[in-house]
Amino acid sequence: MALVEAIGVRKSFGHTEVLKGIDMEVERGEVVCLLGPSGAGKSTFLRCVNHLETIDAGRIWVDGVPVGFRASGGKLYELRERDAAHQRRDVGMVFQRFNLFPHRTALENVMEGPVQVLGRGRAEVRAEALTLLERVGLAEKASAYPGQLSGGQQQRVAIARALAMKPKLMLFDEPTSALDPELVGEVLDVMTSLARDGMTMIVVTHEIGFARSVADRVVFLVDGAVVESGTPSDVLDNPQQPRTRQFLAKVL
Amino acid sequence: MASDTRMNDVREELVVVPLSHPWRWISGAVIVLVIAGLGWSMSEAQIQWEHVPGFFTHPVMLEGLLNTIVLALAAQGGAIVLGVIIALMRLSANPVARWFAVGYIWLFRGLPVLLQILIWFNLALVFQNVSIPGLFSVPTNVVMTAFVAALLGLGLNESAYMAEIVRAGLSSVDEGQTEAAKSIGMTPMTTLRRVVLPQAMRVIIPPTGNNFINMIKGTSMASVIAFLELIHAANNISSRNLEIMETLFAAAAWYLVMVSLASIGQHYLERAYGPR
Numbered sequence: 001m002a003l004v005e006a007i008g009v010r011k012s013f014g015h016t017e018v019l020k021g022i023d024m025e026v027e028r029g030e031v032v033c034l035l036g037p038s039g040a041g042k043s044t045f046l047r048c049v050n051h052l053e054t055i056d057a058g059r060i061w062v063d064g065v066p067v068g069f070r071a072s073g074g075k076l077y078e079l080r081e082r083d084a085a086h087q088r089r090d091v092g093m094v095f096q097r098f099n100l101f102p103h104r105t106a107l108e109n110v111m112e113g114p115v116q117v118l119g120r121g122r123a124e125v126r127a128e129a130l131t132l133l134e135r136v137g138l139a140e141k142a143s144a145y146p147g148q149l150s151g152g153q154q155q156r157v158a159i160a161r162a163l164a165m166k167p168k169l170m171l172f173d174e175p176t177s178a179l180d181p182e183l184v185g186e187v188l189d190v191m192t193s194l195a196r197d198g199m200t201m202i203v204v205t206h207e208i209g210f211a212r213s214v215a216d217r218v219v220f221l222v223d224g225a226v227v228e229s230g231t232p233s234d235v236l237d238n239p240q241q242p243r244t245r246q247f248l249a250k251v252l
Numbered sequence: 253m254a255s256d257t258r259m260n261d262v263r264e265e266l267v268v269v270p271l272s273h274p275w276r277w278i279s280g281a282v283i284v285l286v287i288a289g290l291g292w293s294m295s296e297a298q299i300q301w302e303h304v305p306g307f308f309t310h311p312v313m314l315e316g317l318l319n320t321i322v323l324a325l326a327a328q329g330g331a332i333v334l335g336v337i338i339a340l341m342r343l344s345a346n347p348v349a350r351w352f353a354v355g356y357i358w359l360f361r362g363l364p365v366l367l368q369i370l371i372w373f374n375l376a377l378v379f380q381n382v383s384i385p386g387l388f389s390v391p392t393n394v395v396m397t398a399f400v401a402a403l404l405g406l407g408l409n410e411s412a413y414m415a416e417i418v419r420a421g422l423s424s425v426d427e428g429q430t431e432a433a434k435s436i437g438m439t440p441m442t443t444l445r446r447v448v449l450p451q452a453m454r455v456i457i458p459p460t461g462n463n464f465i466n467m468i469k470g471t472s473m474a475s476v477i478a479f480l481e482l483i484h485a486a487n488n489i490s491s492r493n494l495e496i497m498e499t500l501f502a503a504a505a506w507y508l509v510m511v512s513l514a515s516i517g518q519h520y521l522e523r524a525y526g527p528r
Contacts, residue, residue: 052431082439089437099432103450113436116446158432165436 001064003028003169003200004049008058011044018044020224021058026169031201033211033232036221037247042204043096045221046171049202050091051084062091063168089117092162096174098154100146106133106157107142113165125164132160136190152183156190163194170194172203208251212236220244299497307489307502316485317506323399323481324468324510327407331467332460334407335414342419353415361412366473369405372396373477402474402481410467417459421452453525461518468510482506 004026011019018041026032034042047053049060051068060067068084069076079087100109110129114120133139136156146154155175162170172191176184188210195201195214205211211218212232219229220241228241239245307313342353360368376392383389425448433443475484486499 050435052434082441085434085437085439088434091435093432093435095428095432095435097428099426099428101429101432101447112446113438116442117437161432161436 001061002026003030003063004202005061006045006049006058007060009045009048009055009060010057011041011048011053011055018224019048019055022221022224022226024219024226026200026202028200029198030216031195031199031203031214032217032219033215034202034204034219034221035206035208035211035235035247036227039223040221041224042221043173046093046173046202046204049169050088050093050171052093062087085117089113089165090168092165092167092170094155094158094162094170094172094175096177098146098151098158098178100154100158100161102146105143105145106138106149106160109146109157110160110164113161117165129160129164132163133157135163135193136160137186150183151179152186155179155187159187159190159194168200170199170201172201172205174204174206176205176207206251208236208248220247222247299501300495301498303495303498304502304505307486307495307499308505310485310489310502312480312485312488313482313499313502313506316480316482316488316503319399319479320468320471320481320506321510323402323406323471323474323479324464327403327410327471328464328467330403330407331410331414334411335418338411338415339418339422342415343422357412357415359412360408361416363409365405365409365470366476368409369402369473369477372404373398373401375401398474398477398479401477402471402479406467406470406473410463413463414460417456417463418452421454421456422448424455425451450525457518457521457525461514461521464518465511465514468514469507 002025004024006022006024009019009022009024010017020041022041022045024032024045034045036042044053048055049062049067054068065071065087066076067087068079070079070083071077100106101112104112107126107129110132111122111125114125114128115122130139130142133142136159138153138156138160141149141153141157146157149157159175175191176187179187184207188207191201191203191210192214203210203215215232217229218232218235220227220235220239220243222243228235228239228244235244236248239248338353338356341349342357344350344353373396375396379392381389382392382395429447429451430443433447438446471481472483474481475487478484480488482503483500486503490496490499
């Protein structure tokens with residue numbers, strides 16, 4: 001079974017239907033990039049996978065577990081927020097605007113999840129957190145506060161914070177869109193190495209170059225529906241749908 | 253030519269005349285004169301200054317001081333706890349809780365503290381017993397001492413203000429912080445305790461400090477129901493020796509000491525939770 005399975009996912013905000021029945025599968029170790037014009041519902045879909053948004057119809061399974069529900073006796077029981085929190089432990093998320101905790105140092109940001117959520121010992125977690133910071137190239141910034149770091153550095157700390165929970169799946173919501181152009185590369189490098197290490201990733205991005213070189217599969221969304229999907233070379237170099245061609249002509 | 257003239261100016265090293273500020277000197281002198289005049293009239297006043305230190309440390313005054321401190325701390329402490337609860341109700345998804353919070357704030361913020369203290373103190377006139385049927389029942393005039401009435405009057409009024417302060421603090425924290433906390437699996441309680449409240453404190457502490465300073469002075473209203481706080485203590489002393497101003501000045505000195513200490517505490521609290 002695929003790590004992520006989504007069937008007929010629908011979501012409306014007020015009277016606006018943002019997701020109009022999305023089907024998607026993501027295999028273990030696969031990197032999927034979601035592309036498309038703004039307002040296509042890419043970020044909303046990503047947030048539904050993490051149950052930051054509740055879906056109106058359809059179903060999403062992560063590792064065989066229905067997101068936001070508990071299956072029992074042939075029924076699905078809606079989870080209370082505490083139990084939904086438990087489900088999110090296995091899914092890491094990186095936000096466009098980093099959302100680091102500004103009152104804690106880089107190291108404390110990374111340690112927060114394992115210590116407060118998993119209840120593990122500080123000493124052991126600290127050693128792991130330092131290793132993670134080293135992996136994203138920020139070992140020497142461990143005691144810096146987010147306000148003292150550049151956007152690219154903050155985003156790399158945010159990736160380390162998500163990895164500290166040892167997630168099965170990583171969600172990236174436009175991780176480089178809020179960065180100065182010269183800082184985009186350092187974040188994409190970390191994500192590329194993460195993909196090489198076999199992490200399952202769903203990435204909402206406008207970085208076509210990243211999608212081409214790292215993604216196993218590209219999914220193109222327009223107006224809340226999947227228009228086209230396939231390998232990067234298929235979709236990016238030989239698009240079949242006029243809407244895809246139109247979009248690529250603008251961004252390439 | 254203009255540029256030539258400027259060159260010449262530099263070469264000749266003209267004397268620079270700084271701007272003079274005559275009005276600063278004049279207004280400064282006026283203020284000093286006014287203060288000197290006030291000081292002189294104080295020394296001429298028909299008051300026994302040498303008696304003030306004695307009243308400052310008079311046993312009755314010290315008892316009043318202790319009662320004032322206990323009442324202010326208890327009322328403010330209770331108000332903070334209640335205020336957090338009411339603020340959470342105000343922000344809750346439950347409409348009944350939201351409306352209750354709105355009504356609570358409307359009522360306890362809307363009535364004068366003095367009136368609230370008097371109502372609590374006279375509660376025995378209309379309710380003879382305080383009871384929960386089947387659990388307990390006690391006569392109201394036993395429970396409703398002057399201290400309890402003052403505590404309720406001051407504390408409930410303050411809790412309505414605290415609820416608004418805490419609500420503003422919680423709302424000031426970016427939604428992205430809560431989402432980040434959720435994304436690493438935090439429960440709502442842990443998110444509040446570890447992520448939202450510490451950041452809300454930056455907004456909550458300054459007005460809370462101001463309110464506490466008001467609370468210290470507000471305890472004086474308990475004197476109308478004969479609670480032995482500083483003013484009532486001063487009146488007790490002067491009713492025997494008729495040195496009204498001397499005892500009031502001694503009480504005034506204690507208020508200034510307490511308020512100064514509270515301001516210093518507020519300064520350090522603000523620094524502890526300040527921006528990084």
